Amino acid sequence: MELIYKGKTKDVYKLSDNQVLLKFKDDVTGVNGVFDPGANTVGLTIDGVGRSGLKMTSYFFEKLEKTGIPTHYISSDIDEVSMTVKQAKAFGKGLEVICRYRAVGSFIRRYGAYCEEGMPLDKFVEVTIKDDERGDPTISKDALVMLQVLSDEDYEKIKTLTKEICDVVKAELAQKDLELYDIKLEFGKDKETDEIILIDEISGGNMRVYQAGNYITPMELEKAFLG
Amino acid sequence: MELIYKGKTKDVYKLSDNQVLLKFKDDVTGVNGVFDPGANTVGLTIDGVGRSGLKMTSYFFEKLEKTGIPTHYISSDIDEVSMTVKQAKAFGKGLEVICRYRAVGSFIRRYGAYCEEGMPLDKFVEVTIKDDERGDPTISKDALVMLQVLSDEDYEKIKTLTKEICDVVKAELAQKDLELYDIKLEFGKDKETDEIILIDEISGGNMRVYQAGNYITPMELEKAFLG
Numbered sequence: 001m002e003l004i005y006k007g008k009t010k011d012v013y014k015l016s017d018n019q020v021l022l023k024f025k026d027d028v029t030g031v032n033g034v035f036d037p038g039a040n041t042v043g044l045t046i047d048g049v050g051r052s053g054l055k056m057t058s059y060f061f062e063k064l065e066k067t068g069i070p071t072h073y074i075s076s077d078i079d080e081v082s083m084t085v086k087q088a089k090a091f092g093k094g095l096e097v098i099c100r101y102r103a104v105g106s107f108i109r110r111y112g113a114y115c116e117e118g119m120p121l122d123k124f125v126e127v128t129i130k131d132d133e134r135g136d137p138t139i140s141k142d143a144l145v146m147l148q149v150l151s152d153e154d155y156e157k158i159k160t161l162t163k164e165i166c167d168v169v170k171a172e173l174a175q176k177d178l179e180l181y182d183i184k185l186e187f188g189k190d191k192e193t194d195e196i197i198l199i200d201e202i203s204g205g206n207m208r209v210y211q212a213g214n215y216i217t218p219m220e221l222e223k224a225f226l227g
Numbered sequence: 228m229e230l231i232y233k234g235k236t237k238d239v240y241k242l243s244d245n246q247v248l249l250k251f252k253d254d255v256t257g258v259n260g261v262f263d264p265g266a267n268t269v270g271l272t273i274d275g276v277g278r279s280g281l282k283m284t285s286y287f288f289e290k291l292e293k294t295g296i297p298t299h300y301i302s303s304d305i306d307e308v309s310m311t312v313k314q315a316k317a318f319g320k321g322l323e324v325i326c327r328y329r330a331v332g333s334f335i336r337r338y339g340a341y342c343e344e345g346m347p348l349d350k351f352v353e354v355t356i357k358d359d360e361r362g363d364p365t366i367s368k369d370a371l372v373m374l375q376v377l378s379d380e381d382y383e384k385i386k387t388l389t390k391e392i393c394d395v396v397k398a399e400l401a402q403k404d405l406e407l408y409d410i411k412l413e414f415g416k417d418k419e420t421d422e423i424i425l426i427d428e429i430s431g432g433n434m435r436v437y438q439a440g441n442y443i444t445p446m447e448l449e450k451a452f453l454g
Contacts, residue, residue: 092340092341093340093341109361110361110364110366111356111361111366111370111374112361113319113320113356113358113360113361114319114320114356114374114376115374122373124369124370124373125369126367126369126370129338129340129341131340133340134336134337134338134339134340137337137338138365138367139337139338140353140365140367140368142351142352142353143338143351143353146349146351147338147341147342149341
């Protein structure tokens, strides 16, 4: 198989014209050995975190497909720690869409003058551009449209999809007394149909989840949720 | 007169229930002795820059009032380097509204992956919160509304006013072959009527102006523009 992209937490191999294989790695984002779903560097390596992330991702993508949300998911192979997905075109050089239910992480670092840590937020959606060099800056709809990264219509579609997806994830977690504080999604356009679809993964690696006010690490989350 | 606020470039004195006096100082924002209208520290002191800023501000506020734009301006006293204005209530702890005609300053630092330095922008408006400690972060309409800093309606009103005001300033400068690249405005609510009004100043201190591709300092700008 031809390796077409080496990511921080996943490698991407070409399968056919419109399909790729994602190989989940045991690396997670963070800084100085501390996990941070908002970081853009690999902070640490944890044995089994790739498989754990794949199990969570498969669970959520299958659940989302059933509710009619379009995703890139085709199938997964837990033993091989890999997932077969539809190939997607990125928006610009890649966007991350964050949905926040409580004020933590970079939100409180930016807007701490107007909120307390942990304050409930009304399903707040914001977009950042993937740009390691410039620290993944936030970007407004107006700027995305002006710089021709996204159309106004696509922005609104992504915002609506994000709220629908995150509400599904939040409700699923709540069934195990787990509370979703924030989560980061990625979208692309299906290479074949041009439809906007959810891509990447949904796992402990891209969300902050708490239980009874205590933060749960990605590995603990998978055990508490699936195990 | 009672000093009610000591700002970086202006001090504010109480005059009556609904009026205050702004005393322009010879300090300009910047870093390490270099002027930067986007900075939130005093970078240097220049003899006469306060009077120069007041002359520009008086000119533009009088011009804007004639075009029907509501501002806090009442009168100015060039000899005393002071301006009498209507008292206004800030939005939250204060907002800055930036209008960009070309990609320079923090815009290029954030979105350089999608534009070249100096690239024309379509009258792009963005808002930052005044928060020295957190580096004046940009904030979206959704966040401003959710954090109850601004209503959706007030945001749209301010965005529309900003474009109207900046087009007036840009056209005025163009008459002297000066090109406006970007500018920072402030708004408040008239303490008496609750109307949204333009406050603070309009001078070289809060805009970037170029002539034949060369940056013009605030003092040079006043000479080139007012003669």
